[in-house]
Amino acid sequence: MSSDMSNSGHKPDGGSAQPKAPPANQPKFWNDPKKRSLLFQTLLLAVLGYFFYSVVDNTLTNLEQRGITTGFDFLTQEAGFGIAMSLIEYTEASSYGATFFVGLLNTVLIAAMGIIAATILGFLIGIARLSDNWLISKISAVYIEIFRNIPLLLQIFFWYFAVLRTLPHPRQSIEFFSSFLNNRGLIVPAPVAEDGFGIVIFGFFAALVGSWFMSRWAKKRQEDTGQQFPIFWASVGLILGVPLLLFLVSGMPMVLEHPELKGFNFRGGITVIPELIALWLALSIYTAAFIAETVRAGILAVSHGQTEAASALGLPKAKTLRFIVIPQALRVIIPPLTSQYLNLTKNSSLATAIGYPDLVNVFAGTTLNQTGQAIEVIAMTMAVYLTLSLVTSMFMNWYNARIQLTER
Amino acid sequence: MKKNLISATALMVAMSGTAMAGTLETVQERGAVQCGVTGGVPGFSVPDDKGNWKGLDVDLCRAVAAAVLGDATKVKFVPLNAKERFTALVSGEVDMLSRVTTWTQTRDTQLGINFAGVNYYDGQGFLVKKELGLKSVKELDGATVCVQSGTTTELNMADYFRTHGISYTPVVFDTNDQAAQAFDSGRCDSFTTDLSQAAGLRTRMQDPSAVGALPEVISKEPLGPVVRQGDDQWFNIVKWTHNAMLNAEELGVSSGNADKMKAESSDPNVKRLLGLDGPKGKGLGLADDWAFQVVKQVGNYSEAYERNVGKDSPLGLDRGINALWNQGGLQYAPPMR
Numbered sequence: 001m002s003s004d005m006s007n008s009g010h011k012p013d014g015g016s017a018q019p020k021a022p023p024a025n026q027p028k029f030w031n032d033p034k035k036r037s038l039l040f041q042t043l044l045l046a047v048l049g050y051f052f053y054s055v056v057d058n059t060l061t062n063l064e065q066r067g068i069t070t071g072f073d074f075l076t077q078e079a080g081f082g083i084a085m086s087l088i089e090y091t092e093a094s095s096y097g098a099t100f101f102v103g104l105l106n107t108v109l110i111a112a113m114g115i116i117a118a119t120i121l122g123f124l125i126g127i128a129r130l131s132d133n134w135l136i137s138k139i140s141a142v143y144i145e146i147f148r149n150i151p152l153l154l155q156i157f158f159w160y161f162a163v164l165r166t167l168p169h170p171r172q173s174i175e176f177f178s179s180f181l182n183n184r185g186l187i188v189p190a191p192v193a194e195d196g197f198g199i200v201i202f203g204f205f206a207a208l209v210g211s212w213f214m215s216r217w218a219k220k221r222q223e224d225t226g227q228q229f230p231i232f233w234a235s236v237g238l239i240l241g242v243p244l245l246l247f248l249v250s251g252m253p254m255v256l257e258h259p260e261l262k263g264f265n266f267r268g269g270i271t272v273i274p275e276l277i278a279l280w281l282a283l284s285i286y287t288a289a290f291i292a293e294t295v296r297a298g299i300l301a302v303s304h305g306q307t308e309a310a311s312a313l314g315l316p317k318a319k320t321l322r323f324i325v326i327p328q329a330l331r332v333i334i335p336p337l338t339s340q341y342l343n344l345t346k347n348s349s350l351a352t353a354i355g356y357p358d359l360v361n362v363f364a365g366t367t368l369n370q371t372g373q374a375i376e377v378i379a380m381t382m383a384v385y386l387t388l389s390l391v392t393s394m395f396m397n398w399y400n401a402r403i404q405l406t407e408r
Numbered sequence: 409m410k411k412n413l414i415s416a417t418a419l420m421v422a423m424s425g426t427a428m429a430g431t432l433e434t435v436q437e438r439g440a441v442q443c444g445v446t447g448g449v450p451g452f453s454v455p456d457d458k459g460n461w462k463g464l465d466v467d468l469c470r471a472v473a474a475a476v477l478g479d480a481t482k483v484k485f486v487p488l489n490a491k492e493r494f495t496a497l498v499s500g501e502v503d504m505l506s507r508v509t510t511w512t513q514t515r516d517t518q519l520g521i522n523f524a525g526v527n528y529y530d531g532q533g534f535l536v537k538k539e540l541g542l543k544s545v546k547e548l549d550g551a552t553v554c555v556q557s558g559t560t561t562e563l564n565m566a567d568y569f570r571t572h573g574i575s576y577t578p579v580v581f582d583t584n585d586q587a588a589q590a591f592d593s594g595r596c597d598s599f600t601t602d603l604s605q606a607a608g609l610r611t612r613m614q615d616p617s618a619v620g621a622l623p624e625v626i627s628k629e630p631l632g633p634v635v636r637q638g639d640d641q642w643f644n645i646v647k648w649t650h651n652a653m654l655n656a657e658e659l660g661v662s663s664g665n666a667d668k669m670k671a672e673s674s675d676p677n678v679k680r681l682l683g684l685d686g687p688k689g690k691g692l693g694l695a696d697d698w699a700f701q702v703v704k705q706v707g708n709y710s711e712a713y714e715r716n717v718g719k720d721s722p723l724g725l726d727r728g729i730n731a732l733w734n735q736g737g738l739q740y741a742p743p744m745r
Binding site: 081082093164184274275 | 518566593
């Protein structure tokens with residue numbers, strides 16, 4: 001194949017040089033495979049372009065004929081409906097465009113929370129599945145088989161009704177650490193920053209940067225001298241300690257706003273709605289079962305010789321896992337893990353079934369119906385999921401490339 | 409979501425294709441009216457234990473089938489939720505909607521649909537548990553309210569609470585049924601919807617007697633059948649089917665006496681209604697006895713009202729503003745002449 005290419009490749013290769021001196025035995029252009037394929041590709045592209053143009057054009061014309069409003073003007077109109085949970089300032093007087101961002105952020109929130117929880121749980125269970133302890137390994141096997149094989153929607157309903165039906169009314173709330181748990185959700189005190197709190201935040205970021213430099217220094221020192229440095233605990237101490245110290249020194253510039261039962265419900269504090277809890281539990285537990293299997297597969301893919309070599313060197317079991325097995329297993333784990341993250345993000349649209357105000361519920365639900373502009377709204381919603389998925393997969397591809405075996 | 413997506417795609421396909429044939433011809437060829445109804449609102453459209461659809465909205469679908477095909481049973485009911493309904497209608501999935509849909513300016517003018525009358529004058533109210541001892545909607549400050557997504561109800565509530573300075577948290581569900589269940593299980597302090605639907609959904613709650621409606625009616629909800637814009641013939645058929653049921657009540661013609669009236673009555677109004685005289689079915693493109701078939705097979709408006717939502721039904725609603733105009737209500741049909 002490659003030799004073939006190099007034989008014939010010389011002549012037609014330089015397209016710009018060709019018109020000057022066409023060789024006498026130059027084939028007709030329809031006999032030249034390169035030009036012919038170019039011609040067909042151009043034709044196909046033109047046909048495709050025309051197809052999409054005519055679909056869009058016909059749609060617009062027909063929508064107009066039937067008196068259906070089109071365009072994106074509705075995004076600036078006042079929405080006029082309330083949303084139960086919003087990460088940004090939102091009132092009934094906000095625009096339809098604002099409902100888009102409220103929904104988008106709620107979707108991103110549930111996806112991020114789900115991905116973090118599912119990853120931690122999935123890794124734990126995947127490793128437990130390979131444990132020598134019979135009970136632990138069987139329990140994780142049972143977990144995987146149960147949660148992997150029940151449809152996600154049913155699990156969401158299960159958690160929603162399990163959460164809802166068992167929790168008390170606001171008046172009989174379960175109280176702990178000045179937080180309250182009832183069927184309106186989990187209400188926790190809200191931290192309200194006062195003047196001077198900025199220094200604590202600054203301290204936190206300074207500690208982050210500091211621990212990054214420290215880890216570089218520790219790595220270099222280990223490579224040079226072989227001496228180890230407890231980098232993990234030192235970083236934790238730095239990242240927690242510095243802001244805490246600054247907080248105390250600056251006179252604790254923060255108050256907690258305690259929730260209070262007034263009338264129907266608690267006022268003040270932060271309310272985590274039960275829909276969010278139920279959806280988060282369902283998505284994490286369901287996806288964790290798949291991640292666990294991925295992790296198990298990854299670990300089993302590391303040849304047994306590696307483990308034996310490690311124990312021959314006298315490495316303890318935990319260190320073998322941390323330094324030998326997992327870094328190699330990650331190469332196998334990351335690609336399927338990416339698919340699981342994408343699935344989780346897309347599955348979060350099932351939120352609409354229990355009334356969690358995600359993008360599909362708020363924007364492709366209420367907004368679509370109030371404005372009636374189905375095509376625009378659905379197109380925007382699909383674009384969001386596509387973008388979210390592409391971003392996730394770009395990040396994971398970057399990470400995957402980073403952890404590939406580097407040859408020294 | 410999925411259904412919504414399919415509808416949107418169908419709309420896209422339908423809109424990008426060529427113009428559709430007239431609805432009347434399509435229905436006659438198919439031999440059945442495809443009617444969009446709710447997934448289950450007692451009294452308006454709900455399947456009974458044998459799977460037969462029952463309700464005031466259902467009867468209107470049957471009446472249209474009787475007028476167009478001469479057979480009230482030739483209806484295919486398509487349950488739609490609030491979000492799907494207009495897309496399903498405009499994309500041609502259904503021929504008409506008869507599913508407790510409020511007539512508003514936006515819907516009438518921007519969605520490519522037309523409202524063909526009002527078969528129930530309704531208003532929005534709030535259900536609460538009686539044990540709370542509430543007397544007014546204004547006492548709901550801070551309450552959590554369950555509501556169906558994509559309805560005028562959602563907007564009315566937001567408007568009302570905003571103008572009265574009442575804070576609230578909405579919990580929004582796909583169907584009214586889910587919203588009612590969530591209220592019943594204690595997720596919300598109140599459940600808001602049109603009062604007629606509230607009456608129906610209340611009958612399904614664990615303890616209907618423990619649930620009551622607050623006195624305020626915060627909106628006008630004229631509910632009626634909807635057709636696609638741009639097909640005037642079909643629009644007229646649906647509009648006049650409803651008018652025929654009202655006129656039949658006014659003239660005292662019912663399913664029980666329709667045959668007798670047709671044979672014996674000398675009242676020119678009755679004769680015109682039953683197709684013996686007057687405009688008959690020509691202008692609508694229907695058989696001359698179309699209105700006779702409607703009354704004979706489905707009944708007049710009063711019959712439909714009483715058996716589905718009236719005093720003796722589980723909902724037990726008074727005629728109220730839905731009485732005929734000459735009995736103090738709003739139901740007023742133009743004359744058939």
